[in-house]
Amino acid sequence: MALPASFLDELRARTPMAGLVGRRVRLARSGKQWKGCCPFHGEKSPSFFVYEDGYHCFGCGAHGDAISFVMQSQGLSFMEAVSQLAAEAGLEVPKPTPEAAEAERRRLDIVGVLQAVQAHYQRRLGLPEGRAARDYLAGRGLTEETIARFGLGWAGERGVLTAEMARQGIGLDQLMEAGLIRRDEETGRTYELFGQRVMFPIRDRRGVIISFGGRILGSGQPKYLNGPDTPVFSKRRNLYGLDLAREGVRAGATLVVVEGYMDVIAAAQALLSGAVAPLGTALTKEQLDELWRVSPCPVLCFDGDAAGAKAASRAMELALPLLTPERTLKFATLPTGEDPDTLVRKGGAAAFQAVLDIARSPVDALYDMLRAEIGDTTPEQRAALWSRLTEASGRIADKSLAWEYREALKERFRASRFRPGQRNNKWDGKRPGAWNQAAVPRAPRAHLHQDGTTAERTRILTAILLRHPFLLNEVFQAYNSLPLDPLLERLRTAMDAWAETAEALDSEGLINHLTKSGLESEVHHVLAEAPMPLPACAALDAMPADATTGWWHIFGFLNVEQLLEEVELARADANRNLTAETERRLRALVEAFSKVRSGEPDGVGLVDA
Structure with missing residues (x-):
C-alpha cells in the first residue's frame, strides 16, 4: 500500500529519533548529535550517530529514518513499523482508498515532471542562448562545480519548455499541476510561468525537486519569482538549500537562515555549508519546525538596515512562544550594506564566520530590539520598556524558560539604570532572583x-x-x-x-x-x-x-x-x-x-x- 508522503513526513516529524533509538541503545551527547554503540553489529567503540531525523553507523553503514530503525531493529515490515510508530504518535494510518492512491500517483507524476523540466533548464544553460545567464553566474563568483551542485539552469523564451515537454509526452495539464504553467483568468489562455530567468531548483529535505525559483536578467519585475503551492510544494513549509544544509550540519556546520538563493549558494561555495533561505516569505512557524529538526540552535542572519531590523523583530515575535530549553535560536546582524553573498565575496568565509561568532542569544536580542524601539532615558520610557519586556517573556509557553527569561531581562534592565562609574547589581549565586542588595547604590x-x-x-x-x-x-x-x-x-x-x-x-x-x-x-x-x-x-x-x-x-x-x-x-x-x-x-x-x-x-x- 502506498502511503501519502505528507503522512509519512508528519509521522517522522512526530517521532524523536533520540528517544526512539534510546530504547535500545545507550546514547550520549556528541555535539549536536547523539552517539552510541551500533545495535546492528558488535562494536566496543561507538560509531553509531543519531541525528534529529535519522541515524548512521560509520562502522557497518546502517542508516535510515525512524521507520527504517524500527524495521531493522525489530524485524518488522514497513507497514508494521508505520502502524507501531503511528500509534505512539497519535496518528491514524490512512486507509487504502482509490482517492489516496490517485493522490500519491499524481504526486509522483509531478515529481517526475519537475525532474524532466530541471534537465531541460540545465541543457538550455549550456546552449548559446544561456550565455547571458552563464555570464551573470560567473560575475557572482560561482564556479562550474557550484552551478552543477545546485542544479542551476536557464529558462529562455516562453513556449520552448512546453514544446520540449510535449515531445517527451508531458502535456499542459501536467505542467500546470506542477506549477509551471498559468492560465489567464480573463482570456483563458495559458502561458509559462518562467521566461528569461536563471533557474534555481527547489528541493525538499530529502533532495527531491519540488518546485523552481527564477531570477530575471534585466529590469523586469519581480526580480525573483517562486513557483506556486502545489500538491508537492508549500512555500510556508520548505526552505531553499535544506537538503544540502542537513549534510553540512551533520559534518559540523552551523545552520544559518539567510535571505535568498544567492546567499545560500555563496555561503556553500565558501564551505559554510549550513545555509538555508525562506522562499519569498517571512519566516514561518512551519519553517522554524523544519530548522529545529536539523539543529537545536539555528542562527537567523539579518541585514544591518531598517528592513533587517524589522525582519528580526518579526522573527522574534514568531519564535518566542515556541522556544524551549531544547529549541532556541541566535540572531546575527550583518554590517550595513552587506549581505552574505557580498560579504563572502569581499572577505571570504572568515568574514561571514566572524558575524556568526558574535550572534546574540534570543534574550539579548529581545532586550536590544525593545530598547531600540521604546528607549530608556525617561521614567516613562523605562516603565514602558519594563512592561514590554515582562509581556514578551510571558509569551514563552515553557514556564521554566519564561521564568529564566524574566530573570535575565530583569538583570539587563536593572544594570541599564546605572551609568558608568556607579556600582551595579550583582548576582549572589545562591538562588534565582536573590540579589545582593548591598551592591545597589542607595x-x-x-x-x-x-x-x-x-x-x-x-x-x-x-x-x-x-x-x-x-x-x-x-x-x-x-x-x-x-x-x-x-x-x-x-x-x-x-x-x-x-x-x-x-x-x-x-x-x-x-x-x-x-x-x-x-x-x-x-x-x-x-x-x-x-x-x-x-x-x-x-x-x-x-x-x-x-x-x-x-x-x-x-x-x-x-x-x-x-x-x-x-x-x-x-x-x-x-x-x-x-x-x-x-x-x-x-x-x-x-x-x-x-x-x-x-x-x-x-x-x-x-x-x-
Whole structure:
C-alpha cells in the first residue's frame, strides 16, 4: 500500500529519533548529535550517530529514518513499523482508498515532471542562448562545480519548455499541476510561468525537486519569482538549500537562515555549508519546525538596515512562544550594506564566520530590539520598556524558560539604570532572583533599622503562607526570590517540598507536617504576635482575596519591580484566557501594586528610612 508522503513526513516529524533509538541503545551527547554503540553489529567503540531525523553507523553503514530503525531493529515490515510508530504518535494510518492512491500517483507524476523540466533548464544553460545567464553566474563568483551542485539552469523564451515537454509526452495539464504553467483568468489562455530567468531548483529535505525559483536578467519585475503551492510544494513549509544544509550540519556546520538563493549558494561555495533561505516569505512557524529538526540552535542572519531590523523583530515575535530549553535560536546582524553573498565575496568565509561568532542569544536580542524601539532615558520610557519586556517573556509557553527569561531581562534592565562609574547589581549565586542588595547604590540609612523592617516583612509573608497555603503555588517564584534568615529558610524549604505532594493545601495539614518534621519552634516564632501583632491578612479567618492582596502588598515593599512584573504577567494571562481565576489574580495584584505606589502602609510597624 502506498502511503501519502505528507503522512509519512508528519509521522517522522512526530517521532524523536533520540528517544526512539534510546530504547535500545545507550546514547550520549556528541555535539549536536547523539552517539552510541551500533545495535546492528558488535562494536566496543561507538560509531553509531543519531541525528534529529535519522541515524548512521560509520562502522557497518546502517542508516535510515525512524521507520527504517524500527524495521531493522525489530524485524518488522514497513507497514508494521508505520502502524507501531503511528500509534505512539497519535496518528491514524490512512486507509487504502482509490482517492489516496490517485493522490500519491499524481504526486509522483509531478515529481517526475519537475525532474524532466530541471534537465531541460540545465541543457538550455549550456546552449548559446544561456550565455547571458552563464555570464551573470560567473560575475557572482560561482564556479562550474557550484552551478552543477545546485542544479542551476536557464529558462529562455516562453513556449520552448512546453514544446520540449510535449515531445517527451508531458502535456499542459501536467505542467500546470506542477506549477509551471498559468492560465489567464480573463482570456483563458495559458502561458509559462518562467521566461528569461536563471533557474534555481527547489528541493525538499530529502533532495527531491519540488518546485523552481527564477531570477530575471534585466529590469523586469519581480526580480525573483517562486513557483506556486502545489500538491508537492508549500512555500510556508520548505526552505531553499535544506537538503544540502542537513549534510553540512551533520559534518559540523552551523545552520544559518539567510535571505535568498544567492546567499545560500555563496555561503556553500565558501564551505559554510549550513545555509538555508525562506522562499519569498517571512519566516514561518512551519519553517522554524523544519530548522529545529536539523539543529537545536539555528542562527537567523539579518541585514544591518531598517528592513533587517524589522525582519528580526518579526522573527522574534514568531519564535518566542515556541522556544524551549531544547529549541532556541541566535540572531546575527550583518554590517550595513552587506549581505552574505557580498560579504563572502569581499572577505571570504572568515568574514561571514566572524558575524556568526558574535550572534546574540534570543534574550539579548529581545532586550536590544525593545530598547531600540521604546528607549530608556525617561521614567516613562523605562516603565514602558519594563512592561514590554515582562509581556514578551510571558509569551514563552515553557514556564521554566519564561521564568529564566524574566530573570535575565530583569538583570539587563536593572544594570541599564546605572551609568558608568556607579556600582551595579550583582548576582549572589545562591538562588534565582536573590540579589545582593548591598551592591545597589542607595542613600545611607540605619543598617539595624533596615534589617528589622525587612525581617519583619519576610516573617509576615511566611505567616500568611502558613495560614493560607493555597497561595504557595501562586507566589512560589516571588517568595523564592527573597533572601531569608536561616529560620525562615528552613520553613520555606519544607513548605516547598510539602506543596509538591500534598493532596490539599490547607493550613492544618501544613502545620501538622511542619511539626512532625521538627519545625514546631520555627512555626511558633512566625505565628507569634511579637515583636508586633500580625496584620489581619495573616489571620486564619482572613478572606482568600484579602490574604492574596495583603501578601503582594507586603512583598511590593521588598521588591516593587518584581511586583510590577507579576502584574504584567497576570494581565497577559487574563488577556489570553479570561477565567475567574486569572481575573482574581489580576485584581489582587493590581490592588496590591496601587497600595504600594500610593505608599499605603503594609501593616509593618517599622518603616524604611
